[in-house]
Amino acid sequence: MQLQVSTHPLAKHKLTVLRDTSTDHRKFRELVRELALLLCYEATQDLQLERTAVTTPMGEAAGWVAREVIGLVPIMRAGLGLVDGIQELLPTVQVWHIGLYRDEETLRPVEYYNKLPAAPTVQVCLVLDPMLATGGSAIATVNILKRWGARRIKYLGILAAPEGVDALSAAHPDVPIHVAELDERLNDIGFIVPGLGDAGDRMFGT
Numbered sequence: 001m002q003l004q005v006s007t008h009p010l011a012k013h014k015l016t017v018l019r020d021t022s023t024d025h026r027k028f029r030e031l032v033r034e035l036a037l038l039l040c041y042e043a044t045q046d047l048q049l050e051r052t053a054v055t056t057p058m059g060e061a062a063g064w065v066a067r068e069v070i071g072l073v074p075i076m077r078a079g080l081g082l083v084d085g086i087q088e089l090l091p092t093v094q095v096w097h098i099g100l101y102r103d104e105e106t107l108r109p110v111e112y113y114n115k116l117p118a119a120p121t122v123q124v125c126l127v128l129d130p131m132l133a134t135g136g137s138a139i140a141t142v143n144i145l146k147r148w149g150a151r152r153i154k155y156l157g158i159l160a161a162p163e164g165v166d167a168l169s170a171a172h173p174d175v176p177i178h179v180a181e182l183d184e185r186l187n188d189i190g191f192i193v194p195g196l197g198d199a200g201d202r203m204f205g206t
């Protein structure tokens with residue numbers, strides 16, 4: 001299992017405010033954006049580089065340039081909230097949206113949007129979704145990306161339930177999972193406990 005739970009003090013502080021029932025939609029979106037930026041910093045620690053040179057006002061310096069093209073794959077709706085913060089850090093990323101919702105009865109993901117081009121255009125995919133609950137949505141998205149031909153895939157989210165981590169790790173052991181916290185459990189309607197409620201609803205005011 002490749003689970004990375006952030007130990008960064010700012011991530012812990014921001015997650016605590018995010019969970020609070022008194023945090024309004026505007027503040028919630030701002031915190032999700034900031035957490036995405038912090039988690040992206042951690043999830044890109046192993047990004048591959050190649051040598052380059054740069055001209056400074058004083059002369060030539062050796063430097064580095066990122067070798068891999070990164071694609072963000074937000075799972076709609078709630079994954080959209082993680083895009084902005086990451087784009088601040090990685091302004092040239094490609095963004096490929098996947099639309100999935102969970103059937104409220106079965107908790108199984110239902111696909112409703114996918115406009116991936118025929119062949120992969122990126123070397124690293126970051127699957128974005130704030131909540132890893134049963135893991136069904138994340139597994140379905142990684143299945144889609146692997147069928148597409150993506151080689152290196154990472155999951156970046158805010159909260160995970162142990163059930164979701166186990167399911168995603170079992171289905172796709174090669175996919176590292178980066179989250180701000182691993183919570184206690186899922187409840188009987190598939191919500192993470194203690195969690196933060198429904199991330200999509202809190203983000204979009206629905």
Ligand code: PRP
Pocket residue numbers: 075076077078079100101102103107109129130131132133134135136137138164190198199200201
């Ligand atoms: C929520 C959440 C994840 C999914 C996680 O989405 O944003 O996408 O459930 O659950 P899973 O791990 O059990 O698949 P939801 O279906 O509520 O849709 P939304 O993002 O449009 O609100």
